[in-house]
Amino acid sequence: MNTLPSSDITVRRMDFAIPPTLDPVFVRGCPEESFVYLGLSLVLPHLEPYLIRTMQAALRQIEDPLLAARVKQFCAQEGQHHRQHTALNQALGLLDIPALASLDAEIAADYRRFSEEESLQFNAAYAEGFEAATAALGVMAFKSALFDQMEPLSADLWRWHTVEELEHRTVAFDVYERLFGDRRYRLKTALFAHKHLTGFAVRAAKALLAAHPQRLAGAHPWRRWAFAVRLGRHFLPRLLDSYLPGYDPRAIPLPDGFSAQARRYTQLAVRTS
Numbered sequence: 347m348n349t350l351p352s353s354d355i356t357v358r359r360m361d362f363a364i365p366p367t368l369d370p371v372f373v374r375g376c377p378e379e380s381f382v383y384l385g386l387s388l389v390l391p392h393l394e395p396y397l398i399r400t401m402q403a404a405l406r407q408i409e410d411p412l413l414a415a416r417v418k419q420f421c422a423q424e425g426q427h428h429r430q431h432t433a434l435n436q437a438l439g440l441l442d443i444p445a446l447a448s449l450d451a452e453i454a455a456d457y458r459r460f461s462e463e464e465s466l467q468f469n470a471a472y473a474e475g476f477e478a479a480t481a482a483l484g485v486m487a488f489k490s491a492l493f494d495q496m497e498p499l500s501a502d503l504w505r506w507h508t509v510e511e512l513e514h515r516t517v518a519f520d521v522y523e524r525l526f527g528d529r530r531y532r533l534k535t536a537l538f539a540h541k542h543l544t545g546f547a548v549r550a551a552k553a554l555l556a557a558h559p560q561r562l563a564g565a566h567p568w569r570r571w572a573f574a575v576r577l578g579r580h581f582l583p584r585l586l587d588s589y590l591p592g593y594d595p596r597a598i599p600l601p602d603g604f605s606a607q608a609r610r611y612t613q614l615a616v617r618t619s
């Protein structure tokens with residue numbers, strides 16, 4: 347294990363040279379697991395701009411210049427993430443599937459509505475709930491060697507995104523704590539956020555399975571168990587930690603290999619700031 351000072355945030359502009367088409371079964375031999383992650387990828391082009399809008403609204407109330415600077419770095423990283431996932435989703439043809447196009451419109455409407463109608467406290471708590479989940483997913487991905495089981499381009503894009511999610515894992519938490527600090531409200535909203543996101547990801551995965559039924563024929567049955575074990579062993583315990591008293595994302599032990607990958611993507615980036 348290694349730990350990283352929580353001030354280490356690098357904004358990397360990447361060129362993954364995404365080709366015009368990509369195979370949606372990018373976790374080798376496991377369409378179900380691939381499609382759940384693609385469900386998340388479908389959400390990100392709407393969710394990450396919503397996080398940015400939320401943090402920009404919070405910035406108007408943040409007086410601490412250090413936290414304000416970190417919020418700006420958070421927004422810059424998330425801005426790169428949703429652009430790359432939009433390109434990825436296009437190469438995967440996600441929006442060419444009518445059920446996913448209509449789900450995409452529903453997702454977009456939800457996040458627009460949250461920004462327009464919900465309080466800053468709700469939006470900041472939702473953002474922290476999402477960030478707690480991405481930190482848990484990031485640790486899971488490294489610890490269970492998930493990226494080694496992906497096709498190379500997808501592995502690079504998801505690993506880069508994961509590295510940056512872990513780098514900025516404290517920002518939404520710090521914003522919520524500084525502006526509101528009501529733990530009960532944060533947990534109630536995080537629970538809503540986790541159900542909301544999981545609902546979209548599962549519906550997207552089901553639509554993808556319905557659109558690609560032939561892909562199930564060649565899938566290894568044991569991979570479904572491997573996916574369940576990965577979630578049960580490495581993701582859920584970490585996510586549940588975020589509901590416990592005293593939770594602080596600074597205490598999350600960063601997985602082996604994290605720092606080397608962070609340096610690698612800094613070197614590969616077209617531009618950093």
Ligand SMILES: [Fe+2]
Pocket residue numbers: 394423424427428507511
């Ligand atoms: Fe992100």
Ligand SMILES: [Fe+2]
Pocket residue numbers: 424477480511514
């Ligand atoms: Fe994030």
